[in-house]
Amino acid sequence: MKYIEPVKSVVLFLLVMLSVILTFLIWTYTPDYKYIEKTEGEEILIKPQKDMEDIIRPYKAIFRSEEEFTGTVSNAAMKDMMKVFKGWNVLDLVSVNNNLSANYVNQIIGADHRMTIFFTGEIPFSAFNTTFQFTDKELPETTFNRMIIDWSNYNSKELMLYYISGNNQSLFRSHVSVPNMNQFIQEVIEPAKKYEVFKEVEREGYTSLYLANSNIESVKYTYFIEDITPELFKNVLFPDPNIVQRNVESASSEKYTDGMSLMTLETNLKSLNYVYPAAESSIRVEPSKLLKDSFEFINEHGGFTADFRYASSNTNKNQIDYQMYLQGFPVYSNHVITRMTTIWGDSRIFHYKRPYFSLDMDISLEKEIKELASGAEIAERLKSANSIPLPDIDEIVLGYYLTQNQEQNIFIFEPCWFVIRNGTWTKLTPEVLGGVKNGLE
Structure with a gap:
């Protein structure tokens, strides 16, 4: 019995020392952290990026x-x-x-x-x-x-x-x-x-x-088309695509929303219209930055899905427009949308309107050579007809008028002359030109 008290004292001392050592180790312990690579979301490219x-x-x-x-x-x-x-x-x-x-x-x-x-x-x-x-x-x-x-x-x-x-x-x-x-x-x-x-x-x-000054031979083209799935644009334009709700408004209209922004599809026009109201801004963006931001926004998701070219800008509205081209000539249409428009807002996109189709392949057997009057003759006929005063015209251009055959899912590109006035186009029909002359439009 006489050894019990010394033993208890020794055990208590050891426990106290162990506690001190463990406390010291905890305070000074540095864990061996392993580097964890950041996992980013998969990049979505609808089409290849461009310069x-x-x-x-x-x-x-x-x-x-x-x-x-x-x-x-x-x-x-x-x-x-x-x-x-x-x-x-x-x-x-x-x-x-x-x-x-x-x-x-x-x-x-x-x-x-x-x-x-x-x-x-x-x-x-x-x-x-x-x-x-x-x-x-x-x-x-x-x-x-x-x-x-x-x-x-x-x-x-x-x-x-x-x-x-x-x-x-x-x-x-x-x-x-x-x-x-x-x-x-x-x-x-x-x-x-x-x-x-x-x-x-x-x-x-x-x-x-x-x-x-010479008559022009051009080619009428027919193309199969391919719709770009709206899901791709949904994944690009909405921060969290999982919470986006789809609502079919009618046979020709669909809407997607996450409560903050809205994406509308008009299937007849094959147009996509995206708006983020919170970004609306009246602050004017300088031309250089406006074009750069617009281009990078579209290019980041491979949005130049055809031969789109910079067409015009409106710095008062922070707006940039890109026109579709085929074989180096602009494409215009009353049947489907052939232009992309961006309106820049407060440090991000506010409004984005564009087509959601791409050209698949041309149907070679449907190619047709068309003969058109010279540009100089078109100007003379406009002057004689006086339907469109020459001073009102910004440019007379050769381009393609696009129509669609929905049943066969094909587009027809008809070469035509157009007048450009204040950023808008007018197809020069025989009626506008004062009647057919030499069988040329």
Whole structure:
């Protein structure tokens, strides 16, 4: 019995020491954390992504030499020209005029040894960053829709470029150093000698129109189409697709909503309309940022599902439009939607409207050669008919009018002439042109 108390004391001491050691170990313990990789959601690409150069492309080029205009609207020629321009060094960028007159514009374009490249929409200078190498780090927050290249002093290995904005009535000028001048002359200027003759359609007090002087052979196409499943867009546009509710409103209308945003499908028009009301904003976004944000938003989900090209902008509404093209020509329709529209909101998309179909393959046996009147003749017939005053016209363009056969699930692309006025198109039918002449529309 006399050893019990010492033993209890020893055991108590050991327990106290063990408690102290365990407490120390807990305080100083550092676990061996393993790196856990972040698992991101699977990227959704509806179609392959594109480069800005695919979206911004001229639709026409004219050349003035030896007191004559020649020109082309060839898709292949436009692509080749843009490739030649890539890497040019813009040495300066100077504002020349902020109140251009129509007569002055016509004089600049009509001067000898100059070519003019026409773009459908007003392009911010920053959008050309991937084509030109600008010496100026900060580019002006302005736009242009015509670029004039003066090659009269090409032996100096420098060219003079002019940038005209039809919307702003402004003119910028720059000297450009060309790394390979021989390539420019051989691949851009020399081929122009074989292009067809273009006629300048003068309009007193207005800029001239420049149209081909020869009749045109074009091809009527028929394509099978494929609907893009709305589920893909639902997964792209809604943060949590699992909570999205689908509601069939009618045989031609469906709605998807998560309580914050709404996606509507009009099956007859094959159009998709997405709105996120909380993002609506009246704050104007600068042109360069507006185009960049719009392009990246669509491109991130592979939304350029056909040959869509930048068509126009409205900076007051933060709106960018892209037009569908086929074989290098714009496609217009009253039957289905052929244009994409984005309206930017508060740091994100506010409104997104687009088609949800893609072209599958063309039906070769259905191809048909169509002969159309020349652009110059169309202008003369419009002038005679006086159905559309020439001064009201922004451009006369060759394009495709799209109709659909829903039973066979095919689209028919009919080559036609169109008038563009204030961003809207009008199909030139025989009635508009004052009756059929020589059997050509």
